[in-house]
Amino acid sequence: MEYRRFGRTNLSLSVFSLGTMRCLASPQIALTTIKKAIACGINHLETARGYGKSEEYLGLYLASNNAVPREQIYITTKLPPTPDKQAMAQWIDESLNRLQTDYIDCLAIHGINTQERLNWIIKPNGCLSAIQAAQTQGKIKYIGFSTHGLLELILEAIETDLFAFVNLHYYYFWQRHQPAIALAQEKDMGVFIISPADKGGRLYNPPEALQDLCQPLTPLEFNYQWLLSDRRITTLSIGASCAKELETGRWRDCGIERLGDKGNQEVSTNGICPNDLSETIEKIDRRLQKHLKDTLKSDRCSQCYQCLPCPEEINIPEVLRLRNLAVGYEMNDFGQYRYRMLENAGHWFPGQKGDRCTECGDCLPRCPEKLDIPKLLQDTHLRLNGSPRRRLWE
Template sequence: MRYNVFGRTGHTVSALGFGAMNLPGVPFEQARDALNYALDRGITYIDTAAGYRNSEEIIGDSISHRRSEYFLATKTAQREYEKAKEEIDRSLKRMKTDYVDLLQIHYVNTVQEFQKAMGENGSYRAALEAQREGKVRFIGISGHRPDLLAKWIAPGQFDQVLFHLSLVQPFALDELIPVMNRLGMAKTAMKPLSGGFVQPVEKAFRYTYSQDVHTMISGMVSVDEVKENLAALEREVEAEEKRELESMAANLSAHNCRRCNYCSCPLEIPIPDMMISSVVRRELGLLPKGQAFYEKHKSKIVSCADYEPCREKPLCEEKCPYHLPMQRTIQETAATLA
């Protein structure tokens, strides 16, 4: 296991972090065993959030007795001071700890959300207060707009950023990471498999592992998944392999979607998932989770071409800050499903 100094926090963290978002979906004993096995094998970064159902409780019940062995990161999606303050205290109680190493202002994707969180009665004030009280060591932010995150962190108010970085979403390398490096910030990459769409799994992990980040979090729910993730990172990525992986990323990111979720579809088609997986589906095929996604949404996708309100001007596209050809992508996919 490689270990990196986590930016200006000065703490050392494992290059592979344990993402606990999906633990509520498996039996407690399985989740407990996965967490403890991860710690036993040297994973020292645990990531969760108040909004991940009972993930925080699972962590508290499973590994709180080993608190000195891991760097604990959680998140609040509240934007108001009082609600965030309550949520922070609730998170500490759930995880059976007096402090978290990192509290992130969660899923900030619009200017309006950022301004509200950073306002006089916003959640950032609650985070600062908790930091003064010793409940929080460091403060970070997470989001899906690397270009906006780069602007928001410039004043130096955050210690860390959690961002997408994968074979299908390499955009943070150009839009965000250079700013973070200038500020000496802690860099956490998420979704190396982009929510279960990207394959081959080993190449996906090794791509993110090879990039300029301190730790990457992978959503693991079993001992076997921890083993698989660790096995993919047993050896360092050499220069030739890195060039190959970066060439793959340049091809697989041609969709250009950042998953900011500004778009919305009246037919309830999950457009970001479709955009991001479209090139992978065509070039490499999908993992079982990705195949199940297309089966689940097949009827909606096929009906896009006949949806009258979008015939002249697609409702989704006018909301996209990157002006992506969403309707064309959906209808091209529909032709392969019909």
């Protein structure tokens, strides 16, 4: 396992972190999953107040006789922002009690997704003051934030200089937050990439076309390797639902033996020498880009975001991104999964669906590629709409 410095926290985190949101079927499943992760070399465990009994189950592990010494692992938990600082102080104590620990290594303010939620934090005597008081008392070591918000809001939050790390969505198939990665590095913040397997494209169950394009790697392995080739990124979350998933599938497809301290291996599981890995990633990247361009032709959206704002509040770039992936790489399952969350997940995944388009034409003059955006929005809706979905932990 490789370990990297988590920004100015100076914590040395494993390049993979266990997210505990999914291993909630029973206390025993949670305990065996946590134990397996630690045995694999993972030293960073992530939970949240809103993840059902996740904190409680992690606390059972920390209090068990088989737990590794507390100082050998790092815990991140997440609490939502609130205008009530007393509530925040109470939540911190409740999380400590559930976790059965005296301190939390990293507290992330969960879901700075809107300007209002950021204002609750930065206003004088806001909820951040309760977190900072807990930090002074030794209950919390480092403060960061997670976000599903717009890039501009994320940059504003980073610019406050209040946070030592950020939990961020950023993947090969969605690179919109590249400027946030750059600014986080400038501010010496740790960067924790959340859900690279699932939100990154459901890459644990890829379509055949995408598998072929990513050879000799799997799509999941390619995404992991592409992310970890960026030294500004500290760690990636693995949302295992059981210990078995840390032995096969999502976990083993990542090619972990090529990322860690076994770099002296002559050949990896896919027959690629470590020194040739970056060249392999670059070849796959070029192949994917060429295929997308050749397949979509003049209908390809380059994700410039100049089409926004939309009078009907349609999330045009995201809708067209999902169309790019569905048409270009046959990622229909992922496209449906994400598209059906529009209008059903609030500020966690904002925007209206493509069928809300009134063909007002407001976006057309702003599109540098001269796309027929109304037509493409309707086409995406026909391809990807179906039964509505909600976020897993709701």
